Amino acid sequence: MNRIISANINGFVFQIDELAYDRLKQYLESLRLRITEKEVYDDIENRIAELFSHLLNTGTPAIFLNHVEDVIAQVGSAEELGDAMDSVDRDGAAEGEAFASGAASATASGHAGGGHAKRLYRNEDDVVVYGVCSGIAAYFGWDPVFVRAIFGVLAVASFGTVILVYVFLMVIIPAASTPAEKLQMRGEPVNFDNLAKVVDQNVRSAYESAYAKAMENVKPRAKRGLGKTGRLVVKVFAAIALVALFSVIVPGVIGAVLSAGMFAFVFDAFYDYFLLGYTYLGGTILAICAVVLVPLIHLIYGLIRILVNGKKMSPFLRWPLNVAFWIALVFLTVKSVEVGRGFSSSASVNFAKTCEQVDSAKTIVVRTETVPLKWDGELDGRARQELDESIKDIDVEVTLNGGGVGLIRDGYHGEHAFYDLMVNRASNDVSLTIATTLEAKPFVTVFKRSRGNRKSAITYAAGLRYDVRWDSTTLVLPDVLILGKNAPWRNPSVEVVLNLPIGYKANIDRSCRDLISYVNDQYLGLDDMENGYARVRSTESGVEMILP
Amino acid sequence: MDLENTQSQMRKGILEYCILQIISQGSCYSSDILDRLKQAKLLVVEGTLYPLLTRLKNGGLLSYRWEESKSGPPRKYFEITETGAAFLASLRSTWSELQFAVDHVSHIAVDHESHSKTNQALNHTETNQNQPNPTQSL
Numbered sequence: 307m308n309r310i311i312s313a314n315i316n317g318f319v320f321q322i323d324e325l326a327y328d329r330l331k332q333y334l335e336s337l338r339l340r341i342t343e344k345e346v347y348d349d350i351e352n353r354i355a356e357l358f359s360h361l362l363n364t365g366t367p368a369i370f371l372n373h374v375e376d377v378i379a380q381v382g383s384a385e386e387l388g389d390a391m392d393s394v395d396r397d398g399a400a401e402g403e404a405f406a407s408g409a410a411s412a413t414a415s416g417h418a419g420g421g422h423a424k425r426l427y428r429n430e431d432d433v434v435v436y437g438v439c440s441g442i443a444a445y446f447g448w449d450p451v452f453v454r455a456i457f458g459v460l461a462v463a464s465f466g467t468v469i470l471v472y473v474f475l476m477v478i479i480p481a482a483s484t485p486a487e488k489l490q491m492r493g494e495p496v497n498f499d500n501l502a503k504v505v506d507q508n509v510r511s512a513y514e515s516a517y518a519k520a521m522e523n524v525k526p527r528a529k530r531g532l533g534k535t536g537r538l539v540v541k542v543f544a545a546i547a548l549v550a551l552f553s554v555i556v557p558g559v560i561g562a563v564l565s566a567g568m569f570a571f572v573f574d575a576f577y578d579y580f581l582l583g584y585t586y587l588g589g590t591i592l593a594i595c596a597v598v599l600v601p602l603i604h605l606i607y608g609l610i611r612i613l614v615n616g617k618k619m620s621p622f623l624r625w626p627l628n629v630a631f632w633i634a635l636v637f638l639t640v641k642s643v644e645v646g647r648g649f650s651s652s653a654s655v656n657f658a659k660t661c662e663q664v665d666s667a668k669t670i671v672v673r674t675e676t677v678p679l680k681w682d683g684e685l686d687g688r689a690r691q692e693l694d695e696s697i698k699d700i701d702v703e704v705t706l707n708g709g710g711v712g713l714i715r716d717g718y719h720g721e722h723a724f725y726d727l728m729v730n731r732a733s734n735d736v737s738l739t740i741a742t743t744l745e746a747k748p749f750v751t752v753f754k755r756s757r758g759n760r761k762s763a764i765t766y767a768a769g770l771r772y773d774v775r776w777d778s779t780t781l782v783l784p785d786v787l788i789l790g791k792n793a794p795w796r797n798p799s800v801e802v803v804l805n806l807p808i809g810y811k812a813n814i815d816r817s818c819r820d821l822i823s824y825v826n827d828q829y830l831g832l833d834d835m836e837n838g839y840a841r842v843r844s845t846e847s848g849v850e851m852i853l854p
Numbered sequence: 855m856d857l858e859n860t861q862s863q864m865r866k867g868i869l870e871y872c873i874l875q876i877i878s879q880g881s882c883y884s885s886d887i888l889d890r891l892k893q894a895k896l897l898v899v900e901g902t903l904y905p906l907l908t909r910l911k912n913g914g915l916l917s918y919r920w921e922e923s924k925s926g927p928p929r930k931y932f933e934i935t936e937t938g939a940a941f942l943a944s945l946r947s948t949w950s951e952l953q954f955a956v957d958h959v960s961h962i963a964v965d966h967e968s969h970s971k972t973n974q975a976l977n978h979t980e981t982n983q984n985q986p987n988p989t990q991s992l
Contacts (some may be wrong), residue, residue: 359923382901
């Protein structure tokens with residue numbers, strides 16, 4: 307189905323079929339190129355209008371393709387008329403008459419046999435983005451793919467700065483829209499034979515794209531509705547938006563890329579800590595890039611399109627971008643759901659250790675020891691070796707009942723930065739509670755807890771490494787717990803319960819201040835101390851603080 | 855040698871003369887001129903006429919006026935100017951001379967050679983407008 311559209315030749319309005327219109331337009335354009343004298347062109351146009359009016363007066367409802375072809379045959383193709391013009395041009399020149407001087411016209415300059423200056427144009431017949439690359443290729447006579455590849459490499463190597471250059475070139479380099487310009491773009495002489503070739507190609511492609519054009523015709527109509535002022539306002543806004551985008555987002559993206567490079571090990575640790583899937587790290591980064599950049603590219607492209615009335619994005623660019631976007635989105639969604647479900651269940655694993663040696667004073671001391679962490683400024687060579695060893699050796703069986711493996715070091719009360727914890731796959735979510743027991747000897751119970759999905763929660767909990775030990779009557783607690791091998795951070799925690807038989811006392815060292823603050827709602831005041839102990843005792847009514 | 859090309863070159867040469875002839879018989883617009891030229895098979899495609907008309911007009915041999923048309927676009931009516939009339943008069947005498955020359959040459963050709971196709975075609979094209987065909991009159 308084709309539409310019938312209204313057309314106008316020198317004020318004569320008539321109905322014409324779309325395909326016929328395209329053909330006629332191509333024909334008139336080819337004539338215009340060939341006929342340097344405007345008056346002659348107008349006369350021929352008028353003649354065509356007259357022939358149409360005759361057809362319409364004899365009962366034809368509208369002008370169709372066959373009518374146009376008939377008229378072209380009757381009036382003469384550009385080539386036939388061109389020859390006529392040629393002879394007239396030459397005669398005129400010989401007789402010194404003011405006819406068809408045409409100095410300004412491309413056609414005439416071609417005939418004069420003068421140098422056919424090469425000019426840089428955008429090649430709109432071979433477009434991926436805006437035809438800048440293929441225009442440059444045409445200028446130098448290279449393969450456009452080669453130029454595009456270089457551009458792509460430069461774009462990556464320059465962190466996108468070259469894209470700005472592209473936009474700049476796109477704005478300042480005009481598109482080769484007329485056949486003469488297309489020839490100049492390739493540096494071919496603008497003479498009739500070459501022009502005829504280009505026009506012929508145009509006619510052919512016009513037929514092929516007749517359908518596409520019909521579809522596109524719908525859009526300009528909406529644009530027309532805006533009016534000139536409206537379009538101008540839209541363009542101004544688009545320009546402002548573009549400038550804003552480039553002044554904010556481009557430096558932002560460049561900064562992000564740079565810092566991503568600099569802090570790759572942070573992401574690495576982060577990924578290992580929370581997601582545990584090192585192999586997915588690169589994929590995740592790519593996916594995030596795609597999800598952020600693809601809409602951004604579409605936005606920028608759309609704005610530029612508004613500014614320069616550009617074409618739609620070439621499908622060779624649009625499809626890969628969109629496919630990448632959706633794949634990335636699906637990937638991120640799946641990964642997010644997976645992580646989210648990793649918190650759905652919780653599990654607890656506990657073990658107990660009894661204090662075997664109790665003196666007559668019936669007093670227990672509780673203190674913490676700083677687990678040496680990598681990146682810890684205080685860490686010496688041996689401690690690091692121990693840590694590496696300990697992380698390597700972490701094993702569920704050993705953790706459940708095993709004693710210390712040299713992991714715990716005497717030292718100060720450590721306040722670990724989050725980053726240290728992350729890199730060491732550790733957590734400082736450790737708490738201490740003191741309770742009364744009816745048993746004869748003091749003992750400590752350690753509850754290791756972790757979230758996970760239904761299957762993994764218990765494994766994660768059991769895998770948590772937290773080794774308490776009795777040093778004579780002193781209970782030594784690590785200040786951090788360490789995640790099990792191949793276990794991600796799923797909100798792990800350790801609760802240490804010190805069970806004191808009635809009559810026992812406990813001196814709680816200041817180093818425990820991050821683990822315990824209150825006993826039976828009584829504030830121990832560890833944070834306020836510079837050294838020394840907070841003292842508690844176990845009675846029949848529970849544990850109470852011994853006030854100094 | 856391309857026969858068609860030669861023919862069209864010959865036609866072109868006398869086209870201006872013929873156009874002036876037609877217009878000198880009374881003011882007319884391009885469609886009239888086209889009809890007469892096509893009848894006489896002097897014109898293959900219509901578009902060829904317009905550069906010539908413009909050229910003659912620019913040379914001051916023709917003048918024109920616009921007239922509205924009830925059935926279509928406005929029409930350009932051409933008239934011959936005084937200069938044009940004088941120009942035409944001298945063209946006529948040139949044409950007579952040419953005609954004579956061509957006839958003369960053709961007679962010699964016919965005397966000495968058999969009827970070549972080229973000769974036939976040339977003579978036919980040149981002369982069928984106003985003159986009896988000299989080869990046929992032999």
